[in-house]
Amino acid sequence: MIRIAACQYAIELHESWEAYARHLEALCAEAAERGAQLLVLPEYAGLVLSGQLAPALRGDLLASIEGIQPLLQDWRALCTGIAAKLGVYLQPGSLPVRDADGRYRNRAWLFGPGGELGFQDKLMMTRFEREHWHISAGQGLRVFDTSLGRLGILICYDNEFPLLARTLAEGGADLILAPSCTDTEAGYHRVRIGAQARALENQVAVLQSPTVGLAPWSPALDENIGRAGLYVPPDYGMPRDGVIAESAALCPGSSQWLICDLDLDEVRRVRNEGQVFTRRDWPEQFERIRPA
Template sequence: MKFRTAAVQYELADISSFEQFAEQVTHYVRNASEYGVQFVLFPEFFTTQLLSIGDETGKALPIERLPDFTTDYIQLFRSLAAEYDVYIIGGTHVLEIADGKLRNAAHLFHPDGKVDVQHKIHLTPVEVGDWNMSPGDGLEVFKTAYGTIAMLTCYDIEFPEIVRMARAKGADVIFCPSCTDDRHGFYRVRYCCHARAVENQVYIVTTGTVGSLRKVDFMRSNFGQAAIISPNDIPFPPAGILSEGIINDDMLVVADLDLALLEEVRAKGSVTTWRDRRTDLYPDWS
């Protein structure tokens, strides 16, 4: 099984209406479709751009108002997935759950209109302390026409156990939307993406926000780069990078993923990290 995926380095800038947001999103999906992709990945927290629309005084909306846009967000991405016949990982969007708690949720939009959701499992101090978010309490993998995928958001990728669980459930590709504000955070996520690809012999598709929301707290600075990452073995590029963007530029990257190559290296690669895990010495997180 082969398919083509794109990852968007989404440029954040203050806007004044949902229509502006929709125009920018549509531009990226249309651009990706011109390359014949089957999947498009957007970054974590890119819908915080909607907070810059502001209230009647011009002040940015608080994070608690972001769920107000959920219906329009879902309608936009469902229509784009259907129109362009692609799977879209719509980055993450903030949802409100019981008792006023918020969740940071990755969404998978299928071409047939189905929508899958994976709540972020590991939360950063800002998400907990400043944005009153609560963590997801389970991991799912998702069947598509091109195989099984998982969505693990930013900080999630820094925890080996959860990626091991995704692989044990059958995921061959991990989509990792991210949002980091400086080099330290960016490289934590990026290096962990490479480690998880090596450990589990999977593809990792990741991207982050770029640009700046001058009105929105915690989104005034972004440091991001998209990358499509493979295991480090002979069928793949030596650095395990199938494609990567230019840091902090407004752009998208594209690469082809061959799932048969994953099976090949799992069976008879230079190393067989998935097969050789020592479950007699440490737990099998499956």
């Protein structure tokens, strides 16, 4: 049994590094004090760093992501220190990172008690990211080996594409982290339905962490709607609707943690003893529909 925490993360303005660091440290400490071993923040949670820029820069869509690049090294060190101090695994949300080719990618790092474990880039870009923000797609999927189990990360829109989660499942992931950032209720439900479908198809667990609240100072994070949730395949020993837990309010006024206990051995058991074997039977569908 592991205890995991997904944050409904309110986008707040922190105008100094010290204020932001105190905020992130206190937020993570709150979850750790409640026994959480894995902490997940949402897509673009790291973009809150842009609050430290001058108003004209943080209010400019492109200038805001350029302006936070000098802060990334200190941000990674901060996250490394929080994970080590609290003895937790921390996925502190994603943020745009400029790579050596000059392109920005939406990147989610994972930190553990022993240091930085690596990152996963978003692979499928929304229209806003592609057409207005000029964020480029990453390449490849990674499974992270941890003392809690094997984890994968699918960022927001990536959860709406079955083959991505299938690739992680075939790589041994038992739990997929789904940091998300959506500005409409419809957008939230698209990701949430995708997350639950991926849990059903692959007989794995999926943990969603969303942004919430209004941030008129940020053209990228101005409106945020979402609900944190933990989803599993609905089968023997699992909740009948496949929902272990969801946060109570769709859009609370402040950051709130959804903290859940998850037995990955029980999730694995369903693959061998369930009413259905969706994971095992996946290849059959392609054999049946392949043209003669």
